[in-house]
Amino acid sequence: MKLNKLSLRVRIFFAMILLVLIASILIAGVTIYQYNEEARDYHKGRLERKEQAIISDIDYVIKETTYLVETEKVPLIFKDEIYRIAEIHSLRINLYDLDGTLLITSKASFTNDSISQCIDTDVLNEISNTAEHRFVEKIQKNGETFQSSYRYILDSKSKPLAILNLPYLENDDFLNKELDEFLERLAYAYLFMMLIAIILALLLSKYITRTLKTIADKINETRLEKRNKKIDIASSSEEISTLINSYNSMIDELEESAVKLATSEREQAWREMAKQVAHEIKNPLTPMRLSVQSFQRKFNPDDENIHQKVDEYSQTLIQQIDTMSSIASAFSNFAKMPAQKNETLNVTNIVKLGLDIFSEDYIIFSSEDEDIVANFDRTQLIRVVTNLVKNGIQAIPEDKENPRIEVKVASENDMVKITVEDNGVGITEENKPLIFEPKFTTKTSGMGLGLAMVKNIVETYKGNITFTSQQGAGTTFSVTFPKL
Structure with missing residues (x-):
């Protein structure tokens, strides 16, 4: 929950x-x-x-003591006294020489395992290096915590005589x-x-x-289409009263704007529809114009392949006219886009066909396979390619040396990949997040409303469009979508 x-x-x-x-x-x-x-x-x-x-x-x-006070005599000095002291203080006492070897202990009998015969070197170093010449070691054993303190015993001349060890159980x-x-x-x-x-x-x-x-x-x-009642509560807190007053004011404003809203919604709907249809009609007009211009420049009545070229130009124009016709039909039925169809087509050939409308000789096409088959709307795929190439052309300055646009078709596992790479001015960092916005455009980078439409088409076919760009070096758009 x-x-x-x-x-x-x-x-x-x-x-x-x-x-x-x-x-x-x-x-x-x-x-x-x-x-x-x-x-x-x-x-x-x-x-x-x-x-x-x-x-x-x-x-x-x-x-x-009557014994000579020296380290070797410590066992004799404390032969009996160590037991008395240990019993008085209820604590076991161990005495070691200055090298860490056990001299005497208050434990009556012990094994080699129960009491350490020698002090570790690390402990000896700690004792000698501290100002107090004292060190406390904490040990965990059988679930119990022991503190074991080590300290020098001094003789009457304040010289180290032995090391006192007191094992202490924390109860x-x-x-x-x-x-x-x-x-x-x-x-x-x-x-x-x-x-x-x-x-x-x-x-x-x-x-x-x-x-x-x-x-x-x-x-x-509360309903827009009916007369709403105001809230009337006798006693309430300041915050609740503010909320009630705001609601009652909203009811008054709602009644005043109900008629205006009904009218503006219809007008807004027609305006948005008109914008989309105008843009969709403009898209096929651009390749049609480019195709006619290319035909004018390349027309040669004496060319032996003139009939084939005329057929190709005518086929391109007919396709774009069909697109405009489908847009007009969609508009009459209050649709935003022409109906998209699933056609089994050769992507390589369709991309080639889409590039034929461009006369720029720096547009280079390559494909890793002549037969890359996928399900896609023929007209929509041409629209995707022409929009990306057109944006690439607009991104290249007129005075650019060695302009280049490379269009590649490749197959990656179960996906078709189309890349359009240019060496234009690139896209600035602040404009990158806005590239696919429907109303975003910038003359410098040449990105217009068409990219939003391209993104919509590609995603309709469960595909994806991405780009990488470096300002001053160029931009690469990558379109991927599933095969059959």
Whole structure:
């Protein structure tokens, strides 16, 4: 179910409920985060306090010992004292020499796997490189979190004697119990708030939308062809009053413009029809004129192929006249375009025929296959080609050296591709999005109303027309449509 299809009342209801849910989730998330932060601070501080207390006891033992205070004597110095200190502070104590080798531990019995016999080199580097000569390593093991602190023990001359290691288990049972109890109480509170929010959302959404529903009903009943009633609501908010006044003003204006609209719609329809028909009639006139001019220039009574050429020129003129006739018939039946037909034709031959009306010797035609067959209206295909070529001619300046227009027909899988490439002035970046607009034209690029018609024809046959252009270098139009 899409949100934009829901009524305003339902949207208001869901918005209020969602607001309460989001608030609940955010507060619960902040609470959990705060508890976790407090737990981390608690364990960090507790480890530091125990460490300071143990260091004090160790310093006292070193001060009172009768043994020579040196690293090798540490196991003798703390032979009995390490157990006492560990028991007082409820924390296991490990003592290592300065190279990281275990000297003594408070654990009564241990295996090689339970206590590390050597400190990692990375840990030793951290201890020696920090100002406090202290390093805390956090370890996850069997689902439990351990903090293992390392710190130098100093002799009476403040020289490092050994490394103290205190493995500390982070026991969060008590904090977790408090957190669970708080979240449980919070859940009950938000459950109560949710019930209150549902009731308020229902009442508020009903109150807000009641007046809007009245206005909506009136608007739905509004008709152009009848006399509409104004909205009369005794008490409403400022926003609703503004909406009602706007609607009532619209009713007054609607009655005044109803007659004008009926008249203007008919006039507009005829104007649009006249524009389209005038343009469609102009399209075949241009190739007819070019064909006659070409015939005048190339006519030679002594040419042995004169009869064949006359037949070709006549056939071209007849085709364009037929097009004009179909346009006239369509206009009489209030149609926008001549009826399009599906004919099985050889695209290569039809494109050649469409190019015969042009006398420019720089128009080059090529085809990768002499027989490329497709379903298309013969007249419409000629119209597509002649419009694109004519635009290419208009895009080439008169003083252009080596003007060129290349028309190619190719077959790509199940599609026919016709490309018309020129080396004219190209299309500017700001004009590219407007090329296929029905009323767009620019003398510089030579793109007129014909391109919109070409696009319409190609898309009617499930085809596509695209172009690439570089200003100052030229433009290439590509037309693709399915074969049989």
